[in-house]
Amino acid sequence: MKGRRVEPASALRDLADPSPPETVVSCQALSKRYGEVVAVDEVTFSLDTGTVTGFLGPNGAGKTTTLRMLLGLAKATAGEALVFGRRYEELEQPIRRVGAVLESTDYHPSRSGRNHLRTLALAAELPLSRVEEVLELVGLGAAADRRVRTYSLGMRQRLGVAAALLGDPELLILDEPANGLDPAGVRWLRSFLQQLAADGRTVLVSSHLLAEVAQTVDHVVIIDHGRLLAQGRLDELTGNGQTLEDVYLELTAAAFS
């Protein structure tokens, strides 16, 4: 068990390069309390432009809560979460800069996929032709007029990705996108993430599927019990022959045992 230990604070300082690239996401001592429960506890991390970061942690670690604060859906109890240097609510036309895929169930079951996207495009003042483009991009063109209740989980997940891409954003945030996907869906998602990265977009993808994540990301942020355990480049964390799984299990076991 005596592998490389990454101390959160020092790891952070080491990685804060003096000539930093543009910071896309920045969380500073971000905290969220629900009464007595501390869901997120002074989490600090940042993402540079063009990186693909795995946001890792066990179920209930605080990943989703962190992402919700980042996206303006939940208010931080303390600290701040910024995208492009501003709170999400302060962005002009946020979906032109940030695309998010949260839950694969966020659809009205009797609305068609096309109309779901149109309600969003209208609200964002995007041309409706953009809806057709993203439908083709995720391969849902033929199913676009079917009610979402007839969609498989994989199709719902792709509809979520289509919604996130409507505004052609620089930053994509995906919360457990691989959950419940079949092997074909996982493969699609993987190639999709790689395409996003190749486009030069910044990606933050939360997951607990470590093997899957290790194939796609170049950075990781690991949290558990609401606290940051590590953040850094994947190749540095797994430098001495350890797998991401080794590092992850070591960190999450050591932190609270």
Next chain:
Amino acid sequence: MTGLLRSELLKQRSTQTTLFLFLSMVGFVALAVALHVLALGATHLSTRSHQLEVFQVGTRAGMLFAGLVGAIAITAEVRYGTIRPTFLVTPRRGPVLAAKLVVSALVGIVFGLLAEGLMAGAATVAFSARGIPNQLTGGDYLQLLAGGAVAAALWAVVGVGVSALVRNQVGVLVGLCTWMFLVESLSSSFIPGAGRFMPGGLGLALAGNSTNLSAATAVLLLILYAAAASAGGWIATLRRDVA
């Protein structure tokens, strides 16, 4: 803001919910016409005020179903989670709520007009078929339509406001129905006259179905209810986290 209004309109049109509510309202009014106009003895339908009172079912139906339209505009988004993408696209939540208020009020006007028109039309035909002299004037019909439409629009606003506060779909829908058909009439039987100051009673006065309050006072008080509900829903929507 135009984009948000168009988005809300599409949300209304792109599920079967609005159509289902509309058809339910039509069925409800048809049943009420059958029960009241065909089954009641002619002596209970002889005077103008009797006849106006019978017509109140149309006003009530318009208000209730408009209220349900407004409520579902919020609670369906909460229930199905579409509130998340909605607020991701428009993180300033005030304009989203404003668009829902406007669109729900517009749909409410349509519901109110149709409920009153259907009720008045069917009842008028039934009166003449039974040989009961129609005591209503053209002004009465006009007030039914206009007052009923305004009352339904304001109920839609109340529905949006209340459901932004409560957010639970079943709770709000059951609550609105119970309020309309139970709470107002029950409280009136304990405290005589109390019902006329409640949202349903005010709508009846506005449409001319009851004369215990002037239409002007009724519309003013109903606007106050709508404003209070919207303000409550507004504050809750801006302050609360989205689950």
